Amino acid sequence: MTHDLHTLAAPYALDALDPHERARFEGHLDQCAECRQELRGFHLTALRLAEAEADTPPPALRARLLSEVSATAQERPVVTTLAQRGRIRRAGPRLLVAASVLVAAGAIGGYVSEHNRADDLQADSARISAVMVAGDATMLDGKVRTGGTMRVVASPSHDAAVVMGSDLKQLDDGHVYQVWAMHDGVPRSLGVLGSGAGMLYAQDIAGSDAFAVTVEPDGGSPAPTTDPVAAMPA
Amino acid sequence: MARRSLFGKESRMSQSAADRLAAVPETAPAVDPDDLLVRVARGDESAFAALYDALGATVFGMARRVIRDPARAEEVAQEVFLQVWQTAARFDPARGTAKSWVLTLAHRRAVDAVRHDQAATNRENSYDWSPGVDHDQVLETVTVRLEHEQVRRCLEGLTELQRESVNLAYYQGYTYAEVAQVLGANPATVKTRMRDGLVRLRDCMGVEVS
Numbered sequence: 001m002t003h004d005l006h007t008l009a010a011p012y013a014l015d016a017l018d019p020h021e022r023a024r025f026e027g028h029l030d031q032c033a034e035c036r037q038e039l040r041g042f043h044l045t046a047l048r049l050a051e052a053e054a055d056t057p058p059p060a061l062r063a064r065l066l067s068e069v070s071a072t073a074q075e076r077p078v079v080t081t082l083a084q085r086g087r088i089r090r091a092g093p094r095l096l097v098a099a100s101v102l103v104a105a106g107a108i109g110g111y112v113s114e115h116n117r118a119d120d121l122q123a124d125s126a127r128i129s130a131v132m133v134a135g136d137a138t139m140l141d142g143k144v145r146t147g148g149t150m151r152v153v154a155s156p157s158h159d160a161a162v163v164m165g166s167d168l169k170q171l172d173d174g175h176v177y178q179v180w181a182m183h184d185g186v187p188r189s190l191g192v193l194g195s196g197a198g199m200l201y202a203q204d205i206a207g208s209d210a211f212a213v214t215v216e217p218d219g220g221s222p223a224p225t226t227d228p229v230a231a232m233p234a
Numbered sequence: 235m236a237r238r239s240l241f242g243k244e245s246r247m248s249q250s251a252a253d254r255l256a257a258v259p260e261t262a263p264a265v266d267p268d269d270l271l272v273r274v275a276r277g278d279e280s281a282f283a284a285l286y287d288a289l290g291a292t293v294f295g296m297a298r299r300v301i302r303d304p305a306r307a308e309e310v311a312q313e314v315f316l317q318v319w320q321t322a323a324r325f326d327p328a329r330g331t332a333k334s335w336v337l338t339l340a341h342r343r344a345v346d347a348v349r350h351d352q353a354a355t356n357r358e359n360s361y362d363w364s365p366g367v368d369h370d371q372v373l374e375t376v377t378v379r380l381e382h383e384q385v386r387r388c389l390e391g392l393t394e395l396q397r398e399s400v401n402l403a404y405y406q407g408y409t410y411a412e413v414a415q416v417l418g419a420n421p422a423t424v425k426t427r428m429r430d431g432l433v434r435l436r437d438c439m440g441v442e443v444s
Contacts, residue, residue, distance in 0.1 A: 007422075015407070018411070041436050049385060057291060058308060065315050068312075069279060074319060
């Protein structure tokens with residue numbers, strides 16, 4: 001089995017796997033230092049194949065990108081470590097339901113946020129706890145059409161919300177769940193949740209009349225490109 | 235080995251030649267892409283601009299080679315760099331270089347685009363056996379031409395099955411199962427040839443893994 005997966009390193013580096021095999025190999029990578037080492041070499045080799053094709057892009061692309069990024073929020077995925085889960089659980093019995101979702105999210109959602117820096121995690125953890133224990137926190141639950149649930153815990157006094165997914169249908173690794181806040185029918189991205197489960201912290205939610213979730217290509221989209229799989233009126 | 239050291243020398247010459255010609259910015263990156271990407275993750279827009287200057291030509295050129303349609307390749311390059319901006323925090327320097335990270339994202343997007351665009355067409359009939367666009371016309375810098383030349387020579391050093399396996403997968407976006415079908419080979423054999431091919435390319439091009 002291990003040997004079998006090991007042979008996928010080359011097709012993986014060339015993007016020649018179907019989504020199912022890709023996911024299997026990525027799962028294997030975490031446990032296989034040898035594969036990671038070999039893959040590094042293969043990725044650098046593939047990089048040379050790309051560099052050999054370098055070609056000056058149209059100048060307008062640069063200008064377009066620079067104006068786009070100045071208006072685009074960056075992903076701040078959140079993870080729950082064991083310590084954080086403990087802290088959140090102690091916050092109060094009324095959050096037990098939410099906390100159980102956190103545990104589920106942490107179990108599967110590690111992928112979403114494994115590359116976060118520790119200081120980010122601590123900052124996010126503190127902000128999440130603040131929203132969850134806020135006196136004015138409200139909880140919205142929504143069924144996701146493709147399976148699982150979305151929960152939004154929103155606190156007007158913090159002007160922030162924590163969005164959690166649980167039991168979501170596993171997406172192939174080219175896709176993510178993206179969460180939107182609706183203002184008068186105009187969607188604004190709150191971030192992406194990755195596959196399966198996960199959570200995110202979002203600010204500036206005042207005036208949102210609904211939250212929606214769509215399935216988008218990995219990394220998310222500037223605007224929804226598919227119909228919502230979940231919608232929750234605020 | 236001889237080829238590698240020869241190329242090392244030529245690459246240095248071409249670097250200064252390219253500098254004199256004030257060629258595409260990627261020939262003289264002012265800052266290490268790894269540092270730039272870490273700064274991008276903190277929301278630094280000027281670092282993003284510098285990262286684009288360093289990698290834009292490679293991302294666009296690769297996308298164009300895979301997708302062929304320049305307008306679609308430009309769209310994909312734009313999506314890639316937006317994704318880089320949005321997800322820069324996921325970059326882990328311990329797992330590879332920024333260049334490799336960005337190009338891995340970019341290649342996956344390009345392949346997804348070409349698979350999506352071609353899903354409705356009969357790809358076996360439309361498969362283009364030519365080596366690609368006319369590089370004499372599109373290659374603008376000495377560095378890129380040398381790089382291209384080296385890759386071409388190294389590809390020529392592979393067996394036909396190795397070369398076609400790598401070529402169809404990387405430059406045409408085929409899965410290994412599709413490659414096997416097109417080449418009339420066993421999928422397991424194709425997987426092995428991809429691996430052998432990449433190992434030989436890696437050694438031929440002098441890729442060093444730190």
